[in-house]
Amino acid sequence: MSPLKPFYITTSIAYVNGVPHVGFAMESIEADVLARWARKQGRETFFLTGTDEHGSKVAKTAKERGILPQELCDENSAEFQKLGNALTLSNDDFIRTTDKERHWTSAQKIWEKLAENGDLEKRAYTAQYCSGCETFLTEKDLVDGLCPFHKVAPETVSEENYFFKLSKYSQEIAELLRTDALKIVPDFRKNEILKMAEEGFTDVSFSRPTEKVSWGIPVPGDLSQTMYVWCDALTNYISALGYGKEVEPLHATALPFQKFWNSGEVVHVIGKDILRFHAGIWIGMLLSAGIKTPDKIFVHGFLTSEGEKMSKSLGNVVDPFLEVEKYGTDALRYFLLREVPVGRDADFSRQRFEEIYQAHLANGIGNLSSRVHKLCERNSVEPLHATALRDDFTQIIAKTEKTVTEKMDAFLIHEAIQELFLVVDFCDKRMDEEKPWLANEDGTVKMELMKSLLITLRWFAMELEPFLTNTAQKMKNMFGDNGEPLGEGQMLFPRLEKLA
RNA sequence: CGCGGGGUAGAGAAGUGGCAUCUCGCAGGGCUCAUAACCCUGAGGCCGUGGGUUCGAAUCCCACCCCCGCAACCA
Numbered sequence: 069m070s071p072l073k074p075f076y077i078t079t080s081i082a083y084v085n086g087v088p089h090v091g092f093a094m095e096s097i098e099a100d101v102l103a104r105w106a107r108k109q110g111r112e113t114f115f116l117t118g119t120d121e122h123g124s125k126v127a128k129t130a131k132e133r134g135i136l137p138q139e140l141c142d143e144n145s146a147e148f149q150k151l152g153n154a155l156t157l158s159n160d161d162f163i164r165t166t167d168k169e170r171h172w173t174s175a176q177k178i179w180e181k182l183a184e185n186g187d188l189e190k191r192a193y194t195a196q197y198c199s200g201c202e203t204f205l206t207e208k209d210l211v212d213g214l215c216p217f218h219k220v221a222p223e224t225v226s227e228e229n230y231f232f233k234l235s236k237y238s239q240e241i242a243e244l245l246r247t248d249a250l251k252i253v254p255d256f257r258k259n260e261i262l263k264m265a266e267e268g269f270t271d272v273s274f275s276r277p278t279e280k281v282s283w284g285i286p287v288p289g290d291l292s293q294t295m296y297v298w299c300d301a302l303t304n305y306i307s308a309l310g311y312g313k314e315v316e317p318l319h320a321t322a323l324p325f326q327k328f329w330n331s332g333e334v335v336h337v338i339g340k341d342i343l344r345f346h347a348g349i350w351i352g353m354l355l356s357a358g359i360k361t362p363d364k365i366f367v368h369g370f371l372t373s374e375g376e377k378m379s380k381s382l383g384n385v386v387d388p389f390l391e392v393e394k395y396g397t398d399a400l401r402y403f404l405l406r407e408v409p410v411g412r413d414a415d416f417s418r419q420r421f422e423e424i425y426q427a428h429l430a431n432g433i434g435n436l437s438s439r440v441h442k443l444c445e446r447n448s449v450e451p452l453h454a455t456a457l458r459d460d461f462t463q464i465i466a467k468t469e470k471t472v473t474e475k476m477d478a479f480l481i482h483e484a485i486q487e488l489f490l491v492v493d494f495c496d497k498r499m500d501e502e503k504p505w506l507a508n509e510d511g512t513v514k515m516e517l518m519k520s521l522l523i524t525l526r527w528f529a530m531e532l533e534p535f536l537t538n539t540a541q542k543m544k545n546m547f548g549d550n551g552e553p554l555g556e557g558q559m560l561f562p563r564l565e566k567l568a
Numbered sequence: 569c570g571c572g573g574g575g576u577a578g579a580g581a582a583g584u585g586g587c588a589u590c591u592c593g594c595a596g597g598g599c600u601c602a603u604a605a606c607c608c609u610g611a612g613g614c615c616g617u618g619g620g621u622u623c624g625a626a627u628c629c630c631a632c633c634c635c636c637g638c639a640a641c642c643a
Contacts, residue, residue, distance in 0.1 A: 083641075091643030123641080260572045260638080267571080297641060339643050370643070379642080406591090409581065412574095413636080420579075423592060431605055439602035446601080483582085486591070496606055505601035563603055 074332035075106040075113045080342060081120040081165065081304050084144035085129055088151040089378070090416060091339065091371055093388035094404045098368060098481060099337040100157045101405060104534035105476050107158075114328045116308050117152065118163035119145040120301045127283035137283045141166050154392045155401065156537045163308035165285075165300055170310075175295065175303040176288045177312030181357035182299075183288075187233045193273060196222035230275040230293060237352040238268040244351065244361060251364045252347060253479050254411035257340065261347045269348050274299055302350045305336065306359070334362040343367050366479055369413035378416075386416050398536040399425050399561065405535055406485045426564055432492045433528075433539070434561035440495070440521045441546055441557040443504055449518045451526065451548030458520040464494050465527055472531065485535055491528060495521055522547055 079099045082092050096117060103115035121141040130140040145164055152159060165171050182188050242265035244250040245258060252258035275293040278286070284294040303311075309325035328334070338346050346365055354361050373384040391400045403421050406428070408414040443449070457465075468491055475484035499521070504514040529543035545555040 080643080082643075086642095089643050093643085095643065120641090125641090256573060263571060264639090301641085340637075341642075344638080345641080368643090370637090407580075414580080417579090420592080427592060430603060435603050435605045437602090439606080441602090443601055486581095489591090499601075500599070500607040503599085503601080559603060561603080563605080566603080
């Protein structure tokens with residue numbers, strides 16, 4: 069719990085059978101802010117993201133396109149890494165589940181641990197299978213007993229799978245949740261998953277016959293079976309840290325796994341759809357394998373698009389690349405961080421996005437930066453000489469720092485950023501009332517106020533860094549970070565009508 | 569009676585017993601350093617509905633209505 073513990077934060081890994089989605093952008097940005105915040109607090113931090121690349125869907129898509137599954141994975145994984153750059157993510161690593169060297173060894177190691185512990189058992193499994201979809205269907209999928217896509221009755225198929233005995237860990241998991249040893253944020257998600265745990269989880273299928281699904285990690289010691297997503301994908305969180313890697317005993321303590329997993333604070337950032345897997349299956353696996361369980365799971369909601377569910381068929385999926393291209397990285401970051409209440413569902417509305425951009429970014433911090441910069445330039449106020457801060461500014465800075473810290477510690481990102489931006493209002497108000505563009509009655513300029521404004525904006529840039537990294541850097545250039553002279557003035561956020 | 573979340577101004581949120589708050593939008597006024605930006609004022613709420621507890625309820629209790637998730641790898 070010590071705030072100086074190393075900090076390990078992960079996003080869920082994106083499935084590569086498609087291109088990046090604005091929801092993935094939101095999750096990555098939230099994780100990025102928490103990672104940058106931790107670093108700013110002086111904590112040694114490791115931020116991981118990556119891609120989930122196995123399974124029949126990928127194999128099928130590759131086949132349709134006439135390329136190898138690995139080629140498809142390479143192509144799409146690259147898109148996600150490209151998005152990471154576009155969003156200025158500060159991830160320390162990027163793990164891919166097709167990475168045999170790094171990932172497979174860890175995943176197989178965990179599998180062996182579960183097996184040694186007697187928690188994996190081969191069972192016959194019977195279900196309805198549609199050969200058109202190449203997947204199992206449940207009663208609810210069927211329309212009049214037929215596959216809704218192929219209009220044929222599914223066949224009853226029986227196959228052997230390894231099952232993980234998750235049910236036996238239900239109560240232990242419930243206890244972790246109850247005591248917050250595994251803390252779920254926000255609270256209401258905890259209640260939800262705790263209920264499920266108390267009612268008991270069912271055992272889960274952990275493998276598929278290789279003849280049906282071969283694009284995956286082979287089950288150790290049984291080539292007739294391929295790992296199903298759980299042991300394959302969830303294990304990325306520790307494979308990236310080198311779990312199970314053969315090293316000289318002397319070097320074992322140097323493994324990131326040792327530092328960040330065993331001795332650090334571990335936080336997973338995920339969407340509400342996969343909470344069950346993370347708080348259930350993943351924790352069960354770790355308990356079985358005798359590995360420390362994570363400290364926190366931070367669950368975000370979903371975005372709708374103009375009030376409707378985002379779906380390919382409706383054609384309303386928001387492409388994060390296009391948003392970044394049009395409005396800029398920090399505008400998208402700001403909207404997702406400020407307008408989406410942490411943990412809840414929200415709507416991605418074009419009009420709302422533009423209103424927020426105009427009001428907070430262009431008219432707010434952008435305009436304030438311009439007016440302060442011009443004043444300083446005109447009156448030769450140099451950063452080097454701006455050392456003394458007026459009391460009222462000192463007070464608001466102290467108060468803001470305190471509140472922002474409290475909010476961030478509680479993962480209330482949207483409230484933290486809201487609090488921070490109140491400083492913009494404060495500065496605008498001070499200028500309006502004291503009119504620093506007019507001289508004092510004795511003809512002298514209002515130097516004290518101008519210096520305070522300059523210092524405050526320089527401070528603001530520092531506070532802003534975890535949230536809007538690019539803008540923070542631009543502000544530092546404008547207002548002379550580290551005693552540099554006043555830089556060039558620039559428009560941080562041009563008004564919308566000036567955007568192409 | 570499957571499980572869970574939610575219903576507070578046009579929109580999004582805060583508020584868990586004591587004058588209903590913030591952001592955006594809207595209307596009027598002021599200023600002119602600034603990106604026609606900024607500042608002030610105002611309009612706009614039976615706090616989902618009906619009962620109850622209390623000196624006092626958005627807040628606690630009971631009943632009901634309506635939205636939304638989950639139960640199945642959609643971020």
